[in-house]
Amino acid sequence: MKLASLRHGRDGRLVIVSRDLKTMLPVDQLCPTLQMALDSWTIMAPKLQAVSEALNKGEASGAIAYDATRLHSPLPRAYQWCDGSAYLNHVELVRKARNAVMPPEFLHDPLMYQGGSDDFLPPTADIEVADEAYGIDFEGEVAAITGDVPMGASSAEAAKHIRLLMLVNDVSLRNLIPGELAKGFGFFHGKPSTAFAPVAVTPDELGDAWKDNKVMRPLVSILNGKQFGAPDAGTDMQFSLADLVAHAAKTRRLRAGCIVGSGTVSNRDASKGFSCLAEIRMIETIADGKPKTPFMKFGDRIEMEMTGLDGQSIFGRIDQTVVKYTPPS
Template structure:
């Protein structure tokens, strides 16, 4: 299942279910208006959203066109995150106050706090969704997430494709360094992490430097070359 948040006049946007090819989406305000609301009751809401996702693929569910430029980060703000509390949209421009800044690209997970009997021994919340993150060390740190967050069953492996001005910085799938989805896990079970918490995974990230005027793009493709999460693509400019 793939989920996104479309921008609107509210801080948290509105939740949609997105087709596997990222071309269509279905509004699900009757189930959960926001992703945080869905995560707060994931045991009940998650299966309902999965049924919508099935309908999107079969044509049984009404859809509208999905445009990545209309998407906020899937969670525009988070109650618990080491990456900050408010997040930029994946296509927002970025002002750099100094001549250059560091970009760190990595995979992150969003947690729910629903424990099944099988999960009970883990003594903590579970991974609900996976997404990409790009944090820029400018203006105190600016993080954007991929347009779409996905459930783990959407992933066979996970590799990062980072380019600056169209030139590759990293393409781990071509080097054979893509990480198995089995490697995605919560670093340490912690009861203080509840629904909607964003946690950095143990998967290797990528770091590089951007300068004012650069455009960087981060995405991850499946084995057929199709984008899994959509792309974080941000044009940088000098704040001065």
């Protein structure tokens, strides 16, 4: 089942999207928003699944043409957004570039921060930034949306509460991050509004590409019309999405609609390319003492997409352009 949210009000209007991403059907009379569906998943999921099956067979009335520009992120805002760092190659490169050793506990204790979740960006919306000097970067990730997760859930238990999967552009302002980390209290200004691909999917939609609670497909990033990277999201992933959900729930319950991200998809095989600019800049720094690849400028465009084993887009496409922020008058 594929679900999305039309841009409408603060929380959107729930729509079901066909498997081939050609049609979508508003179902807000059945369930107004995706958050409401998640809150009543055991009741609503079978009803939505029935409509999804009819839509995929071409038997649903009221279907309209799929149009990503009309869609918001599947959850336009969420109760919680927790982002991990499951790809240790990325973590290791970050530390190596500043001559720091990766602590051994990182092999079994995931990194995670709590991001801002009150104002996500639509998948085709501009990325508004006040100053290019902030060091504008994209980060391609995968993420899970959970149901209610009990505190202290094991990874196996957490896996049962993964409701939906998404793609993420976790926009980062790299030049603001070092100063924030130096304060010893984590990210804030360095992590502005995040965007998600237009369609959230139930894990069964991935077929064999959903294995061990990992998405086993390449995440393609295209920067200014040229492929920047296609690392495989299931390769070199130290912690599965279930592991990350369990980590987030170690000392608290997670409520339905909590989003848990994987961190930047990163493979040790650099020939696969990269999911963020920072990673290639770190490799350049390690090799040459300084980076040569610039961060994003106003007018730069980033696209992200993942296709299934059949070549069909799974989540739709993130397609965003960086623009200068103009404050409201």
